[in-house]
Amino acid sequence: MSVETRLQACAPEQKHLCRVGKRHGNGFCWRMIWTGLLAVAWMLPSSATAFERSRDPDNFACLWWDTREVEIVLNQVCSDDVAEANCVPAIRRALDVWNEPVCSDFQYLSAMSARTDVGFDQDDQDSNINLIIFIEDTASWRHTPSSIAITTTTYDRQTGQIVDTDVEFNGVNFTFSTSDSAVDRMDIENTLAHEAGHMLGLDHSSNPDATMWGTAGPGEVNKRDLTDDDVDGLCHVYPAGEDLPACPGGPPPPDDGGCSAAGKPDSMLSLIGMAFLAYISRRRRHVGVSG
Numbered sequence: 001m002s003v004e005t006r007l008q009a010c011a012p013e014q015k016h017l018c019r020v021g022k023r024h025g026n027g028f029c030w031r032m033i034w035t036g037l038l039a040v041a042w043m044l045p046s047s048a049t050a051f052e053r054s055r056d057p058d059n060f061a062c063l064w065w066d067t068r069e070v071e072i073v074l075n076q077v078c079s080d081d082v083a084e085a086n087c088v089p090a091i092r093r094a095l096d097v098w099n100e101p102v103c104s105d106f107q108y109l110s111a112m113s114a115r116t117d118v119g120f121d122q123d124d125q126d127s128n129i130n131l132i133i134f135i136e137d138t139a140s141w142r143h144t145p146s147s148i149a150i151t152t153t154t155y156d157r158q159t160g161q162i163v164d165t166d167v168e169f170n171g172v173n174f175t176f177s178t179s180d181s182a183v184d185r186m187d188i189e190n191t192l193a194h195e196a197g198h199m200l201g202l203d204h205s206s207n208p209d210a211t212m213w214g215t216a217g218p219g220e221v222n223k224r225d226l227t228d229d230d231v232d233g234l235c236h237v238y239p240a241g242e243d244l245p246a247c248p249g250g251p252p253p254p255d256d257g258g259c260s261a262a263g264k265p266d267s268m269l270s271l272i273g274m275a276f277l278a279y280i281s282r283r284r285r286h287v288g289v290s291g
Helices: 084-096 188-199 228-237 267-271
Strands: 030-038 069-075 107-113 131-135 147-156 162-170 276-278
Touching: 030 188, 069 084, 069 188, 084 107, 084 188, 147 188, 162 188, 188 228
Parallel strands: 069 107, 069 131, 131 162
Antiparallel strands: 030 147, 030 276, 147 162
16 A cells, blocks of 8 residues: 655645566465655545554455564665664664554564665565665656655455565655754654554554654654554554454455456545555566665
8 A cells, every 4th residue: 555745735646556466386466555655734634543554455454464573674875865873773763663562562673784676576585575775866766756755565465464565765855864953854763663654564544643644744753753543553453462353344265366456546545645556476676776
């Protein structure tokens, strides 16, 4: 699922690029969901205030990891705008904030690598990593310019089980910072804390104070810390010492494993830039960063 936030108060552009494919060796399918934090001056009003789980747009399966420890790999270049000594700790703090609630035993583990490949390689599944990368050159940024960051999640459409997730920071159109006083820059920790919620299976919250609220502005840092709403979402999906909860309104038992094309997205989500992408059988793209 993909949402983008914009700096100007204009209607976000929508993409409908649907691709379908099957997992090698069985009948399961994956769909890629792209989720992005956008910088906007407005959002649609909502009558509810609560966390939401990310779902498949057709069968409404909730997204989830089958492990409570997920390794996230940061590309070692980090950001061109921030020294590594400041950038890397900000990334780790943004992941660690989701590790802190005692009502959940979900944990992000962090590592670093020189790899730059974003997406899911279906032909070599064991080689996939969950990557965080800053895209610094125009040719390599393949999303809308107004997206601060994009999370790409690949999952089993029958069950909602996540198999891969990557975050791309838009270093082409935004300047990043780790300073509390950089009012004209996007905060790295603020941005990743939000994207990390998507990586574990949470959608945008209707609570404007929540980390999972779908917009952010220059200099904003309030998403660095989780609200009760964010903690409720985390601990609902991954309760400490308990099994995964049922997904209300989720899919019926798996059928013969066939894949279906993407349906129309919810109209409200369309207005804030929701884009659904189904995964077709092909190798992941290799995205480079400028040195």
